[in-house]
Amino acid sequence: MGKITYKKLKGSQNMRQRLLLATLKSTPILIEVIHADDTLPGLRPHEISLLHLFEKLTDDCVVEINETGTKLKYKPGIIVGGSNLVHDCGVSRAIGYFLEPLILLGFFARKTLAIILTGITNDSKDPSVDTFRSTTFPMLKHFGVPSEGLKLEIKSRGVSPHGGGEVHLTIPTVQHLRATMWTDEGMVKRIRGEAFTTRVSPQLGNEMIYAARGIFNRLLPDVYIASDYRKRLEAGSGNSPGYGISLVAETTSGCCISADTTVSYGEKQKILKARTRKS
Structure with missing residues (x-):
């Protein structure tokens, strides 16, 4: 060799x-x-x-x-x-x-x-x-x-x-990938998403959905945001409390535009400690 x-x-x-x-x-x-x-x-x-x-x-x-x-x-x-x-x-x-x-x-x-x-x-x-x-x-x-x-x-x-x-x-395995010319972003025709909570009150998820729909419904009527609330460990809630939302806008050309955010209580504590040190 x-x-x-x-x-x-x-x-x-x-x-x-x-x-x-x-x-x-x-x-x-x-x-x-x-x-x-x-x-x-x-x-x-x-x-x-x-x-x-x-x-x-x-x-x-x-x-x-x-x-x-x-x-x-x-x-x-x-x-x-x-x-x-x-x-x-x-x-x-x-x-x-x-x-x-x-x-x-x-x-x-x-x-x-x-x-x-x-x-x-x-x-x-x-x-x-x-x-x-x-x-x-x-x-x-x-x-x-x-x-x-x-x-x-x-x-x-x-x-x-x-x-x-x-x-x-x-x-799955693929034999080859196809080259694609994809330059037209298109116009948004629908918005889908999912709000989740883990080890916190499901009310936080409901408030996120209500606030998001209040903004998007001004632009278009086809908006649906599902919920995924997990409060107990046996229900798949993980090891830390937190909540968040994931959204995707589907366009007329088949493009998907996504955005998501998450808030966890561990991150909040880090931010508060950093601010305390600075002050």
Whole structure:
């Protein structure tokens, strides 16, 4: 076996894109100076978790990290996919952080991908799992991805800081993707959405729906926002209290425009502590 030639990169920017493209192109990469100037240098917990996820989906993948975590050697393997896979995404980033590269890897796997992801389903930093289900999946049809077998089920909702969410993802394999010229955004014809609460009063969800409808009904009548209220742990409420809403506007050209937001009590406490320190 000959010597492996690594493509050299520097910095921590675009870490997901670098790992994803290296895997799809079977190109070994060497990344140096990863968060080297930070107070805590080296790979972050969510970046290490992403590497573990790539290892689960591929065969013969090799990952080498130096002692300080500032240098990474990544030799991608063959994308296998498979079923009955489970991955804990942790609580430093939401599940949406992992879904973006995971979906693309699943398309080019040898087998249909079926995986359970646990962690934070909704937060203010990453796209929510609702956005992937209501916006990303419908838009993928324009690129030749069949809707049959493409599925995302939310078994449990989890918000920061302690997560506790669980989603079941199924991604079919595709032979090729279709190039699409899509420049016409179109006019909004309907708005759909879902408000959720976990371990808090469902009244908060009702108030969000009422306020959102009060704004959107001034523009168009076709507005429907569903509710997903989970108060008890056995009902899939996760480990932290919080609430939020996810909205998607469907246009006449088949475009989907999404927006979502989440409020968790852990985040509120962090903001209050930061303000107290400043004062």
